[in-house]
Amino acid sequence: MGERKPDDKQLVLREFFPYRLAVFSNDVSRAVAQLYGGRFQLSRSEWRVLAALGDSSGLSAKEIADYSTLEKMQVSRATSALLKAGLIEREEDERDRRHLRHRLSKKGRSLYQELIPLVRARQDYMLSALSDEERTQLDELIERIHAKALELQQWG
Amino acid sequence: MGERKPDDKQLVLREFFPYRLAVFSNDVSRAVAQLYGGRFQLSRSEWRVLAALGDSSGLSAKEIADYSTLEKMQVSRATSALLKAGLIEREEDERDRRHLRHRLSKKGRSLYQELIPLVRARQDYMLSALSDEERTQLDELIERIHAKALELQQWG
DNA sequence: TATTGTTATACTCTATAACTATA
């Protein structure tokens, strides 16, 4: 890809995969965050919690964390903020009072229904650069590298 | 890919491209950050500045920013920390004293040369999941989506 | 004892803007 022969002692940042990927992912995230962060004033954690509850109502904090790849602490902060904003409601699970069951409020559901089509439209616009076949291919390539990355992470 | 038919009113987070990409990119970054963040105690900004100067010596702060996709402010903080740690040196450009020319110190060069092979090895391990052809394909697919993401970002 | 959820702490990242010095 370049004027320079890659060797073991040197690294050209713009050709380094983790760097390219981080820049790419940030730009994709920013394109979506402009929506939920702009007019709707949601943080990324809050957006993910809203998306989790829009998809499956009645989740506990831990289930929201699993759904959204957030730490339980981030979920706790996000649910506090969303409660305060009146976008969600919650109540204790009668059968195990350690669990809090969360769901969207009427206001939250209405925001969700306004936001989702906008967010999907941006995703679809970005993916319109690819054919259906290419999208499947991309998914598969990503999954294979992801598995290797998780291996490395676990080895420490 | 799913038990649920995608529609316009609902969104399943784990099937949403920007979310999947963010999780993927974070895991790839973490696999590399374990190296420079662990034994070498570098932040991500510091690692990028080190990589910039290891590749091209004598850069100004602005040139480092352009090279590394960092804000000039992050560069300023990173160079301060790297100076304090004795990993870089700098001096005024004689022809324009607004510019500071940065380079790795002997200690910084030695750290760079120790770090780069480790970092490359992790990249190569992750990419070993793909054939050469697939890597080229992945690069191309990413670039096409990236261009769309930048369009959206600029529109606001 | 283990689990759910909250709170505390500390460091990093991101974004904006004011400020200085040089040109």
Next chain:
DNA sequence: TATAGTTATAGAGTATAACAATA
């Protein structure tokens, strides 16, 4: 006046750990 770089500030992300309530 424009540019290079520093500093200040505030909000958000990340990681660890202590803690209370419940099981």
